[in-house]
Amino acid sequence: MAHQVQAVIAASKNEPVRIETIRVPDPGPGEALVDIQACGVCHTDLHYREGGINDEFPFLLGHEAAGIVSEVGAGVTEVQPGDFVILNWRAVCGQCRACRRGRPWYCFDTHNATQRMSLADGTELTPALGIGAFAEKTLVAAGQCTKVDPRASAAAAGLLGCGVMAGLGAAINTGNVGRGDSVAVIGCGGVGSAAIAGARLAGAAKIIAVDLDGRKLATATDLGATHTVDAATGDVVTAIRELTEGFGADVVIDAVGRPETYRQAFYARDLAGTVVLVGVPTPEMTLDLPLLDVFGRGGALKSSWYGDCLPSRDFPMLIDLYLNGRLNLDAFVSETIPLTGVEEAFAAMQRGDVLRSVVTL
CATH class of the missing domain: 3.40.50.720 (NAD(P)-binding Rossmann-like Domain)
Structure with missing residues (x-):
């Protein structure tokens, strides 16, 4: 049964983003459904809106995210419902030549969810960096979820999903x-x-x-x-x-x-x-x-x-440093905004007014 949620969509090149109702499927084998708590506004999202990544519109924007796993599909062992996770766009395969050489941070066959999210009319969406987290819920490959200490602020933790980790x-x-x-x-x-x-x-x-x-x-x-x-x-x-x-x-x-x-x-x-x-x-x-x-x-x-990172190794370690007061992730959160604030956040980013605007849900 598909979930209907609100999300930020870039429908066409250089056009302002808009809020749409989208359909998010229940997770299939190897997939996880995540309730998004916070997602940073990254330059990469703006590049998608401007057509600088590819022309596979419409895009479901957002990728620097943290949230709670609500459902998992068959065969998922990495996470379970209730886990607080940071999403990553480098779910390693474990089988390619880089992974077999013990260098999974160079994985040549990273993967995303198999099912596609869509607009209410059935138009398939392209999720930014295989995530699409300017939304109340998103569907990802379970390997894109890294469990971390739930005491961390979602607004700060999610930034490890891209720019801060880089x-x-x-x-x-x-x-x-x-x-x-x-x-x-x-x-x-x-x-x-x-x-x-x-x-x-x-x-x-x-x-x-x-x-x-x-x-x-x-x-x-x-x-x-x-x-x-x-x-x-x-x-x-x-x-x-x-x-x-x-x-x-x-x-x-x-x-x-x-x-x-x-x-x-x-x-x-x-x-x-x-x-x-x-x-x-x-x-x-x-x-x-x-x-x-x-x-x-x-x-x-x-x-x-991506900072040559291995999310399963680096995210929990960095969150521990954050919670111990050795890494000030909160300093990167310039402001928190609603879903409706993404377009203005792009403008603030271009003006150099912020390190990160963070959508909170």
Whole structure:
């Protein structure tokens, strides 16, 4: 029996989102039905609305979510009704070559729910990142549900489902930031600020925040940055080198994802240092670097996809750190809003007014 719930739909390219009644099926084999408690408004949702991901409209938006499992389908052992879970868009298969090599965070065959949610007239919806959580209920693969401590705030916990995990993981998992390292983060929105928090957790001695917006630099300082660089007032590479005894940072994280910021990251790292790209480029962007510089500087150039996280390992650990006061996830929640506030939240995000607006239900 299908459930009829309210949800945020992007019906066509660049059109304002709207609230619609949708139909959510009962879970089939390997699926779980989740009552959504909170869901963050991410740039990726805006990219879907703008047609920047694909053209498979209409989209059911929302993916940075936490909630309560209400029903499970046949064969589900990961979770049970009543579990408080964070949703993820990387449900690993356990069988592909990456999983068999013991590197499931690189899984090449992640999966989503088999059944499709739909509009009231039967039109099938494309859920954002296979989740679709700007809704009172959503249907996902059971592997997309990670059980965590229910004492956590749903508004804060859900952000681990995408942007905050991407930033934390870029520092901890991909960048392998260690005690005493110097770290520079270029771009201090939600993902970059999370990378700063991750570098602090990892014990970095010097954490340099780089941005054009003074408000974001102030937030970065609150989250652990020891130094800030206003990218509007001077050369970023020179500034980072001056703050690192002329050598450059051990790890530089590009949380913007543009050719110019990547070049800054490349030349702002120490010899044999690491560059981590976690900001998402657009398809037309290209990069031109002298190959001799790539060879001569050594080190590592890495891309971080979802912070190279393994949700079953990372989400419970990070929630424990949050509950123990070592990771301030609440700092990423700029405001809580109803389902009807998503379109204005997109505008606030584009203005740089928020780290995250979070829909609460």
